[in-house]
Every structure is written in structure tokens, then in C-alpha cells.
Amino acid sequence: MDLLQIAIIIVKIVVLTFMVVLPLVPVSVYFERRFSAVIQDRVGPNRVGIPLTLLGFKKDFHLFGLVQPIADGLKLFLKEDFTPAHVRKAFYWMAPALTVVPALITVCVVPFGSPISIFGHTEKLVIADLDIGPLFIFSVASLSVYGITLAGWSSNSKFPFIGGVRSTAQMISYEIALGLSIIPVLMYYGDLNLSTIVQQQADHGWLLLPLWGHDADHTFISKLLFWFPAAIAFLIFTISIFAETNRMPFDLPECETELVGGYHTEYSSMKFAMFFMGEYAAMVIGSALIITLFLGGWSIGFGLDAMVAKLHIGDFYYGGFIHLGCFLAKLIGFILFFILVRWTVPRFRYDQLMKLGWVVFFEAALINVFLAALIVAAPQLEKTIIGVGAVLLVIVTAAVIWVAKVSEEHPKVLRA
Amino acid sequence: MAVVKLQRPKLNFGEKIYFGALIKGFILTMTHAVKTLRGKSVGADELASSGLGVTMQFPEQRWDSHLPEYYRGAPTLVTDEQGRERCVSCQLCEFVCPPKAIKIVPSEIPSDDPWAKVEKRPLEFEIDMIRCIYCGMCEEVCPEQAIYLRKDYLITGLKRADMVHDKKKLYEIGGTRVGLVNKWNELK
Numbered sequence: 001m002d003l004l005q006i007a008i009i010i011v012k013i014v015v016l017t018f019m020v021v022l023p024l025v026p027v028s029v030y031f032e033r034r035f036s037a038v039i040q041d042r043v044g045p046n047r048v049g050i051p052l053t054l055l056g057f058k059k060d061f062h063l064f065g066l067v068q069p070i071a072d073g074l075k076l077f078l079k080e081d082f083t084p085a086h087v088r089k090a091f092y093w094m095a096p097a098l099t100v101v102p103a104l105i106t107v108c109v110v111p112f113g114s115p116i117s118i119f120g121h122t123e124k125l126v127i128a129d130l131d132i133g134p135l136f137i138f139s140v141a142s143l144s145v146y147g148i149t150l151a152g153w154s155s156n157s158k159f160p161f162i163g164g165v166r167s168t169a170q171m172i173s174y175e176i177a178l179g180l181s182i183i184p185v186l187m188y189y190g191d192l193n194l195s196t197i198v199q200q201q202a203d204h205g206w207l208l209l210p211l212w213g214h215d216a217d218h219t220f221i222s223k224l225l226f227w228f229p230a231a232i233a234f235l236i237f238t239i240s241i242f243a244e245t246n247r248m249p250f251d252l253p254e255c256e257t258e259l260v261g262g263y264h265t266e267y268s269s270m271k272f273a274m275f276f277m278g279e280y281a282a283m284v285i286g287s288a289l290i291i292t293l294f295l296g297g298w299s300i301g302f303g304l305d306a307m308v309a310k311l312h313i314g315d316f317y318y319g320g321f322i323h324l325g326c327f328l329a330k331l332i333g334f335i336l337f338f339i340l341v342r343w344t345v346p347r348f349r350y351d352q353l354m355k356l357g358w359v360v361f362f363e364a365a366l367i368n369v370f371l372a373a374l375i376v377a378a379p380q381l382e383k384t385i386i387g388v389g390a391v392l393l394v395i396v397t398a399a400v401i402w403v404a405k406v407s408e409e410h411p412k413v414l415r416a
Numbered sequence: 417m418a419v420v421k422l423q424r425p426k427l428n429f430g431e432k433i434y435f436g437a438l439i440k441g442f443i444l445t446m447t448h449a450v451k452t453l454r455g456k457s458v459g460a461d462e463l464a465s466s467g468l469g470v471t472m473q474f475p476e477q478r479w480d481s482h483l484p485e486y487y488r489g490a491p492t493l494v495t496d497e498q499g500r501e502r503c504v505s506c507q508l509c510e511f512v513c514p515p516k517a518i519k520i521v522p523s524e525i526p527s528d529d530p531w532a533k534v535e536k537r538p539l540e541f542e543i544d545m546i547r548c549i550y551c552g553m554c555e556e557v558c559p560e561q562a563i564y565l566r567k568d569y570l571i572t573g574l575k576r577a578d579m580v581h582d583k584k585k586l587y588e589i590g591g592t593r594v595g596l597v598n599k600w601n602e603l604k
Contacts, residue, residue, distance in 0.1 A: 041457040041469040344441040
């Protein structure tokens with residue numbers, strides 16, 4: 001590896017992590033505040049802009065309040081960083097970093113755009129083009145639960161501790177469904193490299209919108225058949241990501257109404273801001289992963305991608321930047337969906353959440369794996385085997401639903 | 417009868433699956449969002465909204481014309497038609513004021529003054545607007561109809577001293593008030 005390659009990697013890390021993903025955090029905070037305000041018939045922060053009057057001009061420049069997150073950040077910087085006397089200092093200081101860092105590390109496998117080519121040198125718009133993309137994201141992203149748990153434990157007070165414990169339990173019950181739900185997708189593409197998965201979607205239609213790029217290997221019928229397991233996988237995966245990022249319907253670890261602030265009750269100033277940032281960064285990465293796996297990643301779709309990839313000025317193929325813009329547009333759209341969910345769906349009770357994770361999603365994801373396997377393998381199998389498989393699948397599904405139903409029935413009370 | 421057994425509602429399959437309720441919820445929130453953006457939220461007209469939700473955006477828009485008759489703003493002193501300051505510095509308001517915001521220094525009216533028979537007027541009359549709680553007891557207790565709560569609500573200052581309304585300022589805000597009982601009038 002020569003110096004140029006190292007320089008390119010460093011540039012990619014700096015640009016993609018600190019100039020693309022990190023700014024998305026304040027942007028999503030801004031959208032969160034404005035969108036929630038609009039949902040609740042309010043206005044939201046619309047004043048903080050460029051204070052030209054301070055420089056002697058007549059009018060301020062409001063910019064729809066877009067500078068508000070910077071003001072918020074500044075406020076958190078200037079607040080007193082208070083460490084209570086009763087905390088376990090080392091872990092208390094480590095915990096905020098442990099929530100932010102995993103979220104930012106996972107950025108490295110997300111493909112932000114199609115390759116950019118300059119002077120015959122092609123460069124992929126992904127920091128590390130790993131062949132185990134989704135697995136890497138799962139393994140690193142689940143580390144962030146250590147930050148929350150350690151924060152809860154090291155705060156050495158009751159509510160944060162309950163928050164930390166809840167976070168662990170929640171992570172364990174959703175991680176399984178999260179992992180199982182994307183197995184159909186990985187089976188369909190036969191690849192774990194996220195760049196390749198997106199490239200295939202660009203060529204043959206997005207997983208949830210397979211309307212173009214039909215050929216002998218990718219017939220319209222087969223894609224349409226696979227749409228059903230894909231949709232189930234999308235549903236389970238999206239809801240599990242909500243749980244994974246501690247977003248609203250599942251934000252039991254921080255749950256203001258029950259636990260004051262949950263795991264970050266004892267935190268102030270930038271240490272609190274780090275938790276905040278970690279939560280939003282996880283949300284950004286979660287949306288990026290969902291978009292990459294199910295909604296075509298950077299692909300514009302409708303067969304336009306090949307055309308965009310060919311755009312060039314001389315030796316400089318700039319299509320990748322258009323794809324980057326498309327990716328960011330999808331990302332912000334999905335973040336808006338996250339926000340809409342937060343302000344629509346009330347928080348689940350804790351037992352409901354556990355039940356949803358263990359009884360519903362785990363089984364549904366498992367059955368979905370078999371369904372997807374049957375559909376993927378169907379062209380190579382004989383009719384009778386497909387029939388037997390389908391019957392078995394129906395029986396297993398019925399059995400699982402029956403067990404879930406029986407377990408729901410309350411035991412008879414002996415004494416009234 | 418102490419224990420009332422409640423029958424939990426039986427949920428049908430659609431309700432148990434929960435997605436219908438989710439979709440309904442999305443539609444509800446999005447309707448609110450769209451209505452807000454169009455300035456058509458419920459109550460936007462009555463509340464004179466700025467065109468975004470039901471909110472009135474303060475420095476540009478004011479509630480002034482919507483203030484009710486009974487609105488209690490800043491307490492002020494008034495003069496009557498003859499230009500006489502109505503306060504006779506009886507100090508009742510000073511004594512009744514719950515947060516002790518009013519401070520009066522009484523003085524005598526010199527004998528050559530046309531209103532000499534009123535005998536007293538305030539030399540200094542200060543209301544500390546940081547302390548004032550706008551309860552209106554001063555207005556209620558005043559036997560001379562001299563102190564009134566007006567509709568001024570924007571009382572601001574850069575330091576504590578700015579927030580103390582002295583006699584001059586109080587008469588300036590209060591102005592003249594006509595049609596009051598003329599206890600000290602020659603014509604009576």
C-alpha cells in the first residue's frame with residue numbers, strides 16, 4: 001500500500017464521516033424539532049440564523065432556523081461539565097465515547113455512491129469495501145449498548161441503572177430478529193458486500209421496487225415472488241432498527257416519563273451531548289443500512305444509473321456525486337420517517353416489547369428465512385419438492401402461531 | 417362493591433395485529449402536519465395564527481387587539497380631566513400589595529396650590545415591576561380611583577433599576593382618565 005492509497009483512505013474517512021454523516025446529526029435534530037412542531041400545530045425553531053445585526057446590518061438572516069442545532073451545540077459546550085461525587089469515574093467518563101464511536105465506525109462499510117473515476121483511476125465511495133458489510137455493522141453497532149449499560153451502571157443511582165439494564169435486555173431480544181431478518185436478502189444476492197448488493201439493485205431493480213432491468217437470470221416473476229419475503233424482512237428489520245437505536249416506540253432505556261432521563265440522567269454538558277449524538281448517529285446509520293439493503297442505496301432507479309455512471313467531463317466521471325446526492329436524499333427521507341414514527345406511536349410497555357421481540361419477530365424472521373429459501377431455490381427444484389416444502393412451511397407457521405396463541409392465554413385464577 | 421371488575425375489551429384480529437392503528441396514526445399526524453403548513457389548523461383563525469399552525473409569532477404579531485377587557489397589565493397612576501393627580505398618598509396600596517412592590521413617599525400640598533384642600537400627594541411613587549405580580553389589589557383597594565392596571569405587558573429592562581417605575585413613568589403610562597368620581601371637585 002503506497003502513500004497515495006493511504007492519503008485517499010484518509011480523505012475518504014474525513015469527508016464521508018466528518019463532512020457527510022456527522023453534519024447529518026444536527027440536520028436530523030433540526031428536522032426532528034421542526035417536523036414534530038408541525039405535527040403538533042406549532043412552528044418550531046425558526047429564528048436562529050445568521051445574526052447580521054451584530055455586524056451592523058439592518059436585518060438578521062433567519063434561514064428557517066437552520067442554525068439552531070449549532071446554537072444548541074454551543075450551549076452544551078458552554079454548560080458546566082458536572083461529575084457527581086457518587087459515580088464510578090472511569091466508566092462514567094468512558095461511556096459517552098462508547099456510544100458515539102461504534103456508531104461512527106459503522107460508517108466505513110456504507111456505500112455512499114457509485115465509483116468515481118479520475119484519470120483512469122477508479123475509486124469507490126466507501127471507506128472500507130469489506131466483504132462482510134452487514135455483519136460488520138451488526139457486530140460493531142451492538143457494542144454501543146456497552147456505552148449505555150456502563151453509563152447506567154457507573155452513574156450509581158437507581159433510574160440510570162434501570163435504563164442500562166433495560167437497554168441490555170432490549171438489545172438481546174432484538175439483535176436476533178435483526179440478524180435473522182436480513183438473511184433472505186443475503187440469500188437473494190448471494191453476497192455480503194454492500195457495494196455489490198447496491199450495484200445489483202441498480203442493475204436489476206430495488207428489492208422493494210423491482211420494476212426494471214429484467215433478464216433471463218432476473219425474471220420479473222421471480223423478483224415479484226421474492227417481493228413478499230423481502231417486504232416481511234423489511235418490516236422486521238426496520239422495527240428492529242428502531243429498537244436497536246432506542247428510538248421512540250422502543251426508547252425504554254431513556255424513557256423520560258418513567259426514568260427521568262434513563263441512562264443519561266446523571267450526565268451534563270458535552271458528555272450528555274455525546275449520548276445524544278450517538279443516538280442520532282445510530283439513527284443515521286440505521287437508515288443508511290435499510291436504504292442500502294432494501295431501497296436501492298445510492299441508485300436513482302428506473303434504469304437511469306448506467307446513464308448517470310457514464311456522465312463525464314474529460315477523464316473525470318462525476319456520476320458518483322449524483323448518486324451520493326440521491327443517497328443523501330433517501331437518507332433524509334428515511335430520517336423523516338423515523339421522526340414521524342417517533343411522534344405518532346406511543347411507547348411500548350416493557351413486557352409488550354419483550355414479547356414482540358421474542359414471540360413475534362424471532363419466529364416471523366425464522367419462517368421468513370425458509371419462505372425466502374423456498375422461493376430462491378424454486379427454479380432448480382422439482383414441482384413435488386416445492387409442494388412438500390410449501391406444505392411444511394404452512395404447517396410450521398400454523399404451529400408457531402398456535403404456540404404463540406396458547407402461551408398468551410392466562411392461567412386460570414384458582415381463588416377469585 | 418369495593419372491587420369493580422372491569423371487562424377488558426376483546427380485541428379482534430385486526431386490532432391485535434396493530435398495523436391498522438399505526439397507519440391511522442400516521443394519517444392523523446400527517447393530516448396535522450399538512451394542515452399546519454397550509455395554516456388551516458383547528459383554531460388558527462380564532463388564535464390569529466401566523467399561517468403556521470396556531471402559533472402567533474411574537475415580535476411581528478401582537479395579541480394587543482385581542483386582549484380582553486379585564487386584562488391586568490402594568491399598574492399605573494392616572495390624572496383626571498382637570499389634570500390633578502388623583503393619588504392622595506394614603507398608602508393603602510403600599511400596605512395591601514402582596515409582594516411589597518409599591519413604595520410611596522407622601523408629601524403635603526402647599527397651601528397656595530389650587531388643590532390645597534386635598535392636602536396630600538405622593539412625593540415619590542415607585543412600583544418595582546420585578547416584584548409586581550399583577551394581582552390588581554392596588555386598583556381594588558384605592559379609595560381615590562388613582563391606580564389602574566393597564567394593558568401594557570412588555571415591561572423590560574437591562575438592569576434592575578430599569579424595572580422600577582417611578583412616579584413620572586407611572587403617570588406617563590397611565591395618562592388621563594375621564595368620568596371618574598370627582599370627590600375634590602369645586603363644582604360638587
